[in-house]
Amino acid sequence: xxxxxxxxxxxxxLREVPDPVAGPGETLVGIRHSGICGSDMHAFLGHDxxxxxxxxxxxxxxxxxxxxxxxxxxxTINPLVTCGxxxxxxxxxxxxxxxxxxxxxxxxxxxFAELVAIPTRNLVHLPDDADLAQAALTEPLACGWHGxxxxxxxxxxxxxxxxxxxxxxxxxGLGAALSLAARGALDITLVxxxxxxxxxxxxxxxxxxxxxxxxxxFDLVIDGVGLAATxxxxxxxxxxxxxIVHIGLGEASxxxxxxxxxLQEITFIGTYTYTAQDFRDTAQAIFDRRFGALxxxxxxxxxxxxxxxxDIRAGRTAAPKIMLTP
Numbered sequence: 082x083x084x085x086x087x088x089x090x091x092x093x094x095l096r097e098v099p100d101p102v103a104g105p106g107e108t109l110v111g112i113r114h115s116g117i118c119g120s121d122m123h124a125f126l127g128h129d130x131x132x133x134x135x136x137x138x139x140x141x142x143x144x145x146x147x148x149x150x151x152x153x154x155x156x157t158i159n160p161l162v163t164c165g166x167x168x169x170x171x172x173x174x175x176x177x178x179x180x181x182x183x184x185x186x187x188x189x190x191x192x193f194a195e196l197v198a199i200p201t202r203n204l205v206h207l208p209d210d211a212d213l214a215q216a217a218l219t220e221p222l223a224c225g226w227h228g229x230x231x232x233x234x235x236x237x238x239x240x241x242x243x244x245x246x247x248x249x250x251x252x253x254g255l256g257a258a259l260s261l262a263a264r265g266a267l268d269i270t271l272v273x274x275x276x277x278x279x280x281x282x283x284x285x286x287x288x289x290x291x292x293x294x295x296x297x298x299f300d301l302v303i304d305g306v307g308l309a310a311t312x313x314x315x316x317x318x319x320x321x322x323x324x325i326v327h328i329g330l331g332e333a334s335x336x337x338x339x340x341x342x343x344l345q346e347i348t349f350i351g352t353y354t355y356t357a358q359d360f361r362d363t364a365q366a367i368f369d370r371r372f373g374a375l376x377x378x379x380x381x382x383x384x385x386x387x388x389x390x391x392d393i394r395a396g397r398t399a400a401p402k403i404m405l406t407p
Contacts, residue, residue, distance in 0.1 A: 162184070240265040
């Protein structure tokens with residue numbers, strides 16, 4: 082099969098590689114759409130020791146089942162593979178499974194390829210009227226959905242009464258803003274400094290955009306970037322007794338004003354991916370069109386994948402998400 086292979090820092094190559102083999106309890110999926118994630122970019126730049134070269138990246142995907150009783154069935158893929166039996170899994174917190182794996186990280190190759198093998202339980206079937214490209218957005222949107230769910234629950238106030246700001250207009254931040262709106266929030270600001278991307282986001286009616294952080298204190302601040310600078314901004318923007326939800330993985334440390342967080346009883350929640358139920362709920366919200374038009378995706382061929390990574394790095398793309406199509 083064809084695959085876009087990460088071969089070393091800032092290097093990707095289109096190669097012919099062996100087809101994956103579905104093991105017991107697994108299904109082979111023919112990939113139709115696969116999104117480029119920030120974690121793929123971190124790996125591409127050589128910043129993620131968990132993703133050593135050579136490796137097929139990509140974990141936001143949809144496609145068609147190949148073989149078996151569901152042959153030809155359209156599906157979106159939950160890329161997080163968990164044991165299902167540990168205490169975290171039994172409690173429904175599958176994202177905290179001690180033995181979790183994810184496609185695009187050894188030992189599992191990712192979805193920038195024509196085929197991927199995945200446990201059958203990780204597939205969500207699409208209704209007949211669902212768009213296959215939009216279904217590939219389930220994974221990044223589920224990250225925001227999960228963070229918003231936890232943040233609102235800990236804040237213990239209605240979404241419609243919550244003043245929220247989201248830092249970062251990539252797919253993670255955008256997904257968080259759309260998830261807030263889908264849950265009933267009315268006062269949402271999305272901060273995105275990139276002018277071209279912000280112009281794309283301005284078409285979304287669920288929130289307002291800003292180039293820099295607005296004045297005032299927010300009940301809920303969601304950091305979809307995860308840099309020291311954005312963590313510092315989050316600490317400054319949240320009201321006393323408010324909530325910071327941290328989703329982004331840009332940098333490992335720095336930026337937290339622990340003194341202010343302590344004196345003002347500010348809650349900080351780190352969130353990782355989503356539970357299996359969050360993923361299913363996000364997919365259903367897409368099918369029900371609760372996220373709006375989802376018209377902010379750019380599609381490119383797998384052959385153009387290396388150029389897409391270069392464009393994202395250079396800030397030359399206005400789209401919050403680029404999808405690769407094998």
